[in-house]
Amino acid sequence: MSAPTLLLVALCCWTAGAVIDLVVGAGRLAGRVTPYLLATVGAAFELAAGVQAVASPPRTLVVGDVLAVPTLVRVDGLAGAFLVLLGALGVCVSAAMTSWVVPEGRVRGHGTGAGFTLLLGAVAVVVVAGDAFTFLFAWESVTVALFALSGVRRRGRDTVRGSWAVGVFGKASGAALLLGIFLLVGRAHGQLALSAFAHLAPSGTLDAAWLLLVLGFGAKVGLVPFEVWLPPGYRAAPGPARAAMAGLAANIGYYGLWRFLGLLRPPPLWLDLTVLLAGGLTGLLGITFAAVERRLARLVAGSSVENAGLILVGYGTAMVGRTVGATPLEALGLLAASLQLVAHAVAKSGVFAASAFVESDAGTDDLDELRGVRRDHPFSAAVVAVCSLSLAGLPPTVGFVSEWFVLESLMQEFRLHRLDAQLAMATTGALVALTAGLAAFTFARLVGLSVLGGVAGGRARPRRSDGGIVGGGGLLLLGGSSLGLGAAAPWLIRGIALGLVPVVPAGLVKGALRSPAVLQPVYAGFSILSPSWLFVVLPLGTVVVGGLTWAASRSCRIRRVPPWRSAGDRIVLTEGYSSFGYAQAVRHVLANVLGARRERVRLPNGREVPVRTSVREPVQTYLYRPARLLARHAVAGAKALQSGRLDLYVLFLFGALVAVLLVAVAVH
Structure with a gap:
C-alpha cells in the first residue's frame, strides 16, 4: 500500500477509538482499553506510511474540496521522517496508556481516549498537509486535543490553570501562524498551496511572515517567553498522555520550522x-x-x-x-x-x-x-x-x-x-x-x-x-x-x-x-x-x-558510612539528603535569577538556619503579570464605551477605521 493509503487506515483506527471512548466511556474495562489499542494499531500504520514516504519519490495528491478550497496531501522525505518518528512514539506511548488505564479510577467518564486519538490524528495531518487551509485546520485540532487532555480531569486549581494555559497559548500560536500564512497567501496572489510560497521574492512582508511563523511555532515548543505554559500544562494531563504532549505535539512545531525553512527565501x-x-x-x-x-x-x-x-x-x-x-x-x-x-x-x-x-x-x-x-x-x-x-x-x-x-x-x-x-x-x-x-x-x-x-x-x-x-x-x-x-x-x-x-x-x-x-x-x-x-x-x-x-578492596580496611549524608557535625539528619536539600546550592548561587526567598527553618536539634525556599519564574513575574494588570486597566477604561454617549462611539469607530487603513497601507 502507498503512504497515503496507510495513513488513511491509521486515521480510521484513531476515529474508531475516539467514537468508542465517547460512546462507551471509561466505566468498563473494554471502554477504557480499546481506544488505546486502536491508537497503537493506527500508530503502527503511521510508522509504515513514514517508511514508505522516505523510500518513495515525493507525491502531491488532491483529495477533495473543503469549502471550495482544494485539499492537498504532500508526502515527501521530510514528512516521511516525521511520520516515522511520530508513528514509533505513538506505538510506545499508546501501549503505555493501554496498561496504565487498566486499574479502575485512573480515567473517568468520556474524553481522555478521544483527546488522545484526536491528537495522534491531528499531528499526522499537520505533517502531510499540502495547503494552508488543511495545515491551519489540523493545527487548531491539535490545540483542541491538548486542551481536552489537560482539562479532562479538573481535580484542583493547578489542573484548571494548566488546561487554560494550554488553551490560551495554543490559540496564540494559531493566531500568529494564521497571520503569517495570510501574509504569504497575499504575496502568492491567493494561492493556498504551500509549494506556492517557494517563489516569493524577498520583501518586508516576507520578513514579517517569517517573524510570525517563528513566534507561532516557537509558542508551541516553548521558546522564551512562551515557555510558561509547559510545566502546568504537562502536569495537568493524565498519566502517559504527558508523553504524547511532549513527544508528539511538540514535534509539529519543529516540523513547521523545518518545512518553511525549505519553502521560503x-x-x-x-x-x-x-x-x-x-x-x-x-x-x-x-x-x-x-x-x-x-x-x-x-x-x-x-x-x-x-x-x-x-x-x-x-x-x-x-x-x-x-x-x-x-x-x-x-x-x-x-x-x-x-x-x-x-x-x-x-x-x-x-x-x-x-x-x-x-x-x-x-x-x-x-x-x-x-x-x-x-x-x-x-x-x-x-x-x-x-x-x-x-x-x-x-x-x-x-x-x-x-x-x-x-x-x-x-x-x-x-x-x-x-x-x-x-x-x-x-x-x-x-x-x-x-x-x-x-x-x-x-x-x-x-x-x-x-x-x-x-x-x-x-x-x-x-x-x-x-x-x-x-x-x-x-x-x-x-x-x-x-x-x-x-x-x-x-x-x-x-x-x-x-x-x-x-x-x-x-x-x-x-x-x-x-x-x-x-x-x-x-x-x-x-x-x-x-x-x-x-x-x-x-x-x-x-x-x-x-x-x-x-x-x-579485598586487602584494604573499609570504613562504611551512610550514603547521601551531610558532612556538617551541627546538622542532624535521619534520612540523608532530600531532593530539596540537594538543590539548595543552585537556589543560593542563582538566587537573583530564581527569585528565591530566604526563610529561617528550625532543624530537629532546635537550631534555626536561613534557607532558600520558593522560587519565582522571571518571565511570568516581570512580563505576564504586569501585562495582565495592564489588560485589566484597559478593560476597565473600555467600559466607558458602554455609557451610551454618541461622541465616544464615533471616536471609537474613527480610531478603528484609521487603524485598518494603516494596516492596509503597510501590507501593500
Whole structure:
C-alpha cells in the first residue's frame, strides 16, 4: 500500500477509538482499553506510511474540496521522517496508556481516549498537509486535543490553570501562524498551496511572515517567553498522555520550522540571531528551574523547555548558514537540531510514560516522597534512569551525540565573516555549555535520590505492577532506543539525511559520516567521534575499573558510612539528603535569577538556619503579570464605551477605521 493509503487506515483506527471512548466511556474495562489499542494499531500504520514516504519519490495528491478550497496531501522525505518518528512514539506511548488505564479510577467518564486519538490524528495531518487551509485546520485540532487532555480531569486549581494555559497559548500560536500564512497567501496572489510560497521574492512582508511563523511555532515548543505554559500544562494531563504532549505535539512545531525553512527565501539575519540567542536563553532558563523543582512532572517539563532551547539553537545555526550562504553550516545546524529532536522525543516520552506508573501508585509526584522507586517499580525506574542519562547528555546515549553536534555547530562561528553572527554564536555556545552542566546536576538528583536512593525511614514497600506486558513493551522500546540510537547514530544520520532532502542536499548531511562508524561535524578534519565505539568501550571500562576496585578492596580496611549524608557535625539528619536539600546550592548561587526567598527553618536539634525556599519564574513575574494588570486597566477604561454617549462611539469607530487603513497601507 502507498503512504497515503496507510495513513488513511491509521486515521480510521484513531476515529474508531475516539467514537468508542465517547460512546462507551471509561466505566468498563473494554471502554477504557480499546481506544488505546486502536491508537497503537493506527500508530503502527503511521510508522509504515513514514517508511514508505522516505523510500518513495515525493507525491502531491488532491483529495477533495473543503469549502471550495482544494485539499492537498504532500508526502515527501521530510514528512516521511516525521511520520516515522511520530508513528514509533505513538506505538510506545499508546501501549503505555493501554496498561496504565487498566486499574479502575485512573480515567473517568468520556474524553481522555478521544483527546488522545484526536491528537495522534491531528499531528499526522499537520505533517502531510499540502495547503494552508488543511495545515491551519489540523493545527487548531491539535490545540483542541491538548486542551481536552489537560482539562479532562479538573481535580484542583493547578489542573484548571494548566488546561487554560494550554488553551490560551495554543490559540496564540494559531493566531500568529494564521497571520503569517495570510501574509504569504497575499504575496502568492491567493494561492493556498504551500509549494506556492517557494517563489516569493524577498520583501518586508516576507520578513514579517517569517517573524510570525517563528513566534507561532516557537509558542508551541516553548521558546522564551512562551515557555510558561509547559510545566502546568504537562502536569495537568493524565498519566502517559504527558508523553504524547511532549513527544508528539511538540514535534509539529519543529516540523513547521523545518518545512518553511525549505519553502521560503532566507530569513533576515537579525531574526536568525534572535532565534539563536533566544534558544540558548530558553535552554538555560528551563534547566535552571528544573534543577530546583520539587515536582517530578514539572521537573521533566522544565527539561522539555531546555531541550526546546537546544533544538532551536541548532535550527538558528541552520538559519544563519542559509542567510549568509554557508550551506555546510546550514546542513550541520539542521542535523544537530534533528538529532536533538529525536533524542528529546524518545527520552522525554520514556520518562513521562514510565513515571506515570510510579506516580499513580504513590499518589504523589513529590520527589522527596518518591524515594527508592527501584524497589517497587524496578522496570519503570530503569527506564527513567536510562532516559534521564540521555536528557542529561551523557554517553553512550543518543542525547550525548546530539548535544555534541549542537556544540560542534556553534564552534564553526570562525568560518563566518560577520562579527555580529560570530558574537551571537559564541555567546550561545557559552549558554549551551552552562545548560549542559546544569542538566547533569538535575538528573543526577533525579536518578541518585528518587530512583536509586533508599526508601524513607528504611521501610519496605510492596512491589507493584510495572506496566504489564503491553505497557512494559512500550517502555522497553523507549528506554532501549535512548541507548540503542546512540550506538546506531551513524545509521540514524543516514536516515535523517534522507528526510532533510527537501531542505538541504543529502550529500552535505552525510558529510557528517567520516567513516561507517565515525562522525564529524560535516566539515572534514574539525573533530571526530565514534558513539558506536563508546558504546563498547564505556561498559568494558566500567567492568575493568569495578573489578580492580573490588580486588583492591579485598586487602584494604573499609570504613562504611551512610550514603547521601551531610558532612556538617551541627546538622542532624535521619534520612540523608532530600531532593530539596540537594538543590539548595543552585537556589543560593542563582538566587537573583530564581527569585528565591530566604526563610529561617528550625532543624530537629532546635537550631534555626536561613534557607532558600520558593522560587519565582522571571518571565511570568516581570512580563505576564504586569501585562495582565495592564489588560485589566484597559478593560476597565473600555467600559466607558458602554455609557451610551454618541461622541465616544464615533471616536471609537474613527480610531478603528484609521487603524485598518494603516494596516492596509503597510501590507501593500
